[in-house]
Amino acid sequence: MARFAMRLRPDQDPAVTTARLVAERGAQVEPLSADDPDILIIDLPDRVFATDADAFSDAYTLADDYGALAVEPDLPTALFPEPDPVRGADFPPGCWSPEHPNLAAEWALWTIRAPQAWEYSRSQGKPERGEGIVVGQPDTGVIRHRELDGVLAVQGYDFVDNDNDPTDPLADGNPGHGTATASVIVSPNTHVVTGAAPRVRHMAIRAIESVVRVTQVSVAKAVVWATDHGAHVITMSLGGLPSFALDRAINRAVAANVIVMAAAGNCVGTVVWPARYDNCVAVAGTTPDDTPWRGTCKGKAVDISAPGENVYRARIPQFPGDGDSGQGQGTSLAVALTAAVAALWLAHHGRDRVIASARGRGETVQALFQRLIRDTARRPPGWNTNEMGAGIIDAQALLTKTLDARTPTADAAGTGSVPELITELLGDIDLRVDWDRYGPELASLILRTLLGDRTTTLPSGELRAAITNEHLRRFLRL
Structure with a gap:
């Protein structure tokens, strides 16, 4: 089909x-x-x-x-590389980090100060650990796993098979991705992994068969479904091409006071879609040393960063001796941790109060959240805000920041369109292109060029004829 x-x-x-x-x-x-x-x-x-x-x-x-x-x-695109536990993590070269043998399982929680946020909510008599907040997660679905035992789940959906069962069939190409990313949000403190918001109500949505083969229109349908079925936060540990359908779905969710975020991307260099859209929180990945993870996508589109290297998460054993949890890497994990912090914030203040506070200042809950995470981010020495956003998300500082505080800031320049991507990469060049028509295919060629993978696609004859700028043609090797 x-x-x-x-x-x-x-x-x-x-x-x-x-x-x-x-x-x-x-x-x-x-x-x-x-x-x-x-x-x-x-x-x-x-x-x-x-x-x-x-x-x-x-x-x-x-x-x-x-x-x-x-x-x-709705073209499956391989523009979001992830480590392949079966074939090995050798593409793209130099993207993946070795495991850290002496890392504590909870290091990422301490980095984002989640335990301090839990304790602050408890001391204030407020709901803690994301209690009562629904986090929708379009991904590969989930399986029964001991790291998810006891998780509070709400009804999900499968947009691949069009049924009410979002179970992941563990297809090839990073099997169990949805289970892994879910675990860093909601895992109870009973085994190795502890989620940053373990009292969240989790909404699993199977929107893709594999994170390395993302279909944007199916994800758009999942975002619409999650919005209509009560999600308060939507987190997407995936990325690929621009899509007017997905952009519309995100804007609709944001208008409904849902917080929407996505992974900045892995190994491509620049931020991919949907994270690249102005109305989506883009999350980059960091190391245990508070430096940029070597594979994280970077750029002005990034809003915030969170741990993305060797974060403990649930996994699906592939070989004898493999455990069912261990270290993983990628901005998929960074955005999941950030979604958990959003849930902590909504639970602590009460979602109705957050909505009223945002409306009182004429902004969406998404805009309020974006503004406050920037204001409260922890910025290590030498931090580059032009590449990695405002800093590393700080759950405790976010929860202690009053909703009535406002730091006037100028609106950031837009980064979400294909022309803006080209300007970021090549500067101002003379382009006369029907962006509505050719934008997705042109973005596919650009991102594949950056990834060093042009083996699986060639431009259509129509796009090849439409690109007349010699600078862009040389960049794309046309």
């Missing part, structure tokens, strides 16, 4: 376009959400993507045939 998202022009009738797609293509069509009838999710059961270039060519054809503003393929 091939899946696309179609963004209609303002003058188009969604019902008419839907009827045409069903009659002419045998498509299964639904809106992204009840609030977004102009974005159609289109499933073509008899179509598969032979290559990346074919997928984008099909999208351009659909846009032309139906007069849409833009169409994007």
Whole structure:
């Protein structure tokens, strides 16, 4: 099956376009959400993507045939490298760190000052450890694991198989990723791993088959579902291409007073989407020494950092002698820890009070959270705020900061668009491109070039013809 998202022009009738797609293509069509009838999710059961270039060519054809503003393929993209416990972690070279033999299992909790935050909430008679807060987690789903025994769970969903069971079937390519990232949020203090917010109510959502093969439209559907089913925080330990469907879903969640965040990315260098979007909290990764993890993506899009190197998490044993927990690395873990801190903050102050405080100043809960984590971040000596955000998230300082405090700051320059990515990499160059049409494919080529992997995709003929700037063509080796 091939899946696309179609963004209609303002003058188009969604019902008419839907009827045409069903009659002419045998498509299964639904809106992204009840609030977004102009974005159609289109499933073509008899179509598969032979290559990346074919997928984008099909999208351009659909846009032309139906007069849409833009169409994007739900293309699995390998733009979020993770260590592969089966094949080994040798790609990209130099990205991954060796394990630290003498690290305490709780080091990441102490780095973000989660235990101090728990104690502060307890001393104030406030809900602690994320009690009552729902964290939605679009990922690979979860399995039964002793590090998750006793976790408070709410109903999740599987957008891969379209059923109510978000169990991870442990597909190839970092199996158990969703279980690992969940554990650093919610694991009770009963085995090796202790989550930073172990009283959170966890909403597991299977949105992808593998974190190294992310499909953006499926993640967009998961964000919509989580918003509509009561998530207070949505955390995405994944990344890939820009997607108007996912951008719309995130904006909708933020408007509904949900805190939304994503991993900055691994090994690519620059921040990937959705973390790159201005309305999404982007989290980079650090080491036990409070320095940038060697594989973290960096840049002005980063809001905050958290531990991402050799963080203890649940794992799926792959070889004899493997334990079911151990050290892992990646910004996937950094954003999960940050989501836990968001839950601690909401629980401590009370979500209704946080919403009222944000509304009183004409901002969203997301904007209030972003502002306060920047104000309270711990900034080690020599910290580069242009690459790693305001500092390392500090749960205790965040909880002790009054909601009424405001530090006036200028709005940061936008970083979320493909033109802004090109400017970041190449400076101001003369580009005349239909960004709505070609943005996702162009971003795919740029990120693959940065990753050093152009073996699995070639540009479509249409995009190759559309890129006329010689500087960009040389960069992309066209």
